[in-house]
Amino acid sequence: MSSIEKYVDPSILKCMPYQPGKPIEETARELGIDPASIIKMASNECPLGPAPRALKAMRKYLREMQLYPDGGAYYLKKKLSEKIKLPENNFILGNGSNEILEFISLCLLKPGASAVMSQYAFVVYKILASMHGAEAVEVPADGLGHNLMAMLKAIKPGTRVVYICNPNNPTGTMVGNRQINAFMKKVPDDVLVVFDEAYVEICPVKAPDTLKYVREGRNVIVLRTFSKAYGLAGLRVGYGIAKPELINILEKVRQPFNVNRMAQLAATAALSDVGFVRKSKKLYKEGARKIADFCNKRKIAYEPTFTNFMLIKVGDGASVFKKLEKKGVIVRPMGPYGLNEWIRVSLGTEEENLRFINELGKIL
Numbered sequence: 001m002s003s004i005e006k007y008v009d010p011s012i013l014k015c016m017p018y019q020p021g022k023p024i025e026e027t028a029r030e031l032g033i034d035p036a037s038i039i040k041m042a043s044n045e046c047p048l049g050p051a052p053r054a055l056k057a058m059r060k061y062l063r064e065m066q067l068y069p070d071g072g073a074y075y076l077k078k079k080l081s082e083k084i085k086l087p088e089n090n091f092i093l094g095n096g097s098n099e100i101l102e103f104i105s106l107c108l109l110k111p112g113a114s115a116v117m118s119q120y121a122f123v124v125y126k127i128l129a130s131m132h133g134a135e136a137v138e139v140p141a142d143g144l145g146h147n148l149m150a151m152l153k154a155i156k157p158g159t160r161v162v163y164i165c166n167p168n169n170p171t172g173t174m175v176g177n178r179q180i181n182a183f184m185k186k187v188p189d190d191v192l193v194v195f196d197e198a199y200v201e202i203c204p205v206k207a208p209d210t211l212k213y214v215r216e217g218r219n220v221i222v223l224r225t226f227s228k229a230y231g232l233a234g235l236r237v238g239y240g241i242a243k244p245e246l247i248n249i250l251e252k253v254r255q256p257f258n259v260n261r262m263a264q265l266a267a268t269a270a271l272s273d274v275g276f277v278r279k280s281k282k283l284y285k286e287g288a289r290k291i292a293d294f295c296n297k298r299k300i301a302y303e304p305t306f307t308n309f310m311l312i313k314v315g316d317g318a319s320v321f322k323k324l325e326k327k328g329v330i331v332r333p334m335g336p337y338g339l340n341e342w343i344r345v346s347l348g349t350e351e352e353n354l355r356f357i358n359e360l361g362k363i364l
């Protein structure tokens with residue numbers, strides 16, 4: 001045992017780090033091919049690039065980057081407050097909404113505590129629970145979607161957090177208003193309900209209203225991000241919306257400059273870019289239809305999507321992932337999510353979707 005290992009908490013040593021989508025550069029190096037010939041449809045990034053207003057702001061403020069960011073993110077919170085119609089003190093900012101998931105774990109998860117989540121949900125929930133020595137209670141899904149009533153039943157005395165990812169990554173499913181209302185009627189008041197809404201802005205139908213629970217002062221936090229709808233994944237900025245008492249607790253574990261200056265400026269500008277979000281929604285709708293048409297024609301099972309990615313049942317997900325990668329198309333094998341037969345493909349530009357369909361068609 002190395003000299004420091006014995007001092008490290010066993011739950012940290014047991015941790016399995018998150019496996020992100022494979023970067024284009026890495027695949028290019030491994031295959032010895034030109035990065036420009038590779039398309040990445042693995043991390044639900046925006047195929048249209050960053051929101052143009054964000055780009056413009058980044059160019060404009062480039063020469064200010066010797067300055068530290070505003071630790072309180074005054075302007076970004078002000079803009080969020082106007083847009084979401086809740087006071088500034090209902091918001092907390094994170095280095096991606098991922099960092100807010102970390103704040104929540106730091107404050108609430110420890111040995112003896114548990115976190116309830118769906119069997120097929122964002123793996124970060126599980127990773128964070130075990131990192132803090134808490135139990136991750138994975139509740140069998142209803143098909144591929146969340147079974148909220150079963151999740152309710154899984155809550156026990158030590159349960160501190162329930163994660164509802166809606167629309168859900170990696171399945172693309174969504175639970176509706178009625179189910180969420182029924183869940184919220186019964187969930188104990190001392191269990192924090194985390195609504196992870198990373199895809200809500202691009203959801204093709206009206207997503208359930210969860211902000212009403214924030215307004216009612218319930219023990220909930222709604223998480224959103226600039227990574228998906230606004231195409232700013234590389235900048236790392238997300239936010240949480242909750243009652244001030246909860247925000248104040250989470251603020252205690254936040255480092256002052258967690259959201260960098262460029263990210264704050266770009267995100268503030270991006271919020272006005274409604275045209276961009278509309279355009280990308282249209283692109284996703286068409287892309288999802290094209291891929292669904294292809295699957296229907298070839299009798300391949302897929303899960304209808306409420307987001308910008310689709311789960312497709314290809315048989316051996318790991319092998320299809322490898323074969324697609326050799327053709328320069330990076331998707332996500334779903335083995336780590338317990339869905340060995342599936343791949344997840346992020347919807348791309350029209351051209352990228354066609355290339356994906358074409359290559360998948362040849363493989364299957």
Ligand SMILES: *Cc1c(COP(=O)(O)O)cnc(C)c1O
Nearest residue numbers: 096097098122169198225227238
């Ligand atoms: C992408 C994603 C996030 C977080 O993204 P950040 O880049 O950290 O803001 C959170 N939850 C889900 C379900 C996601 O898919």
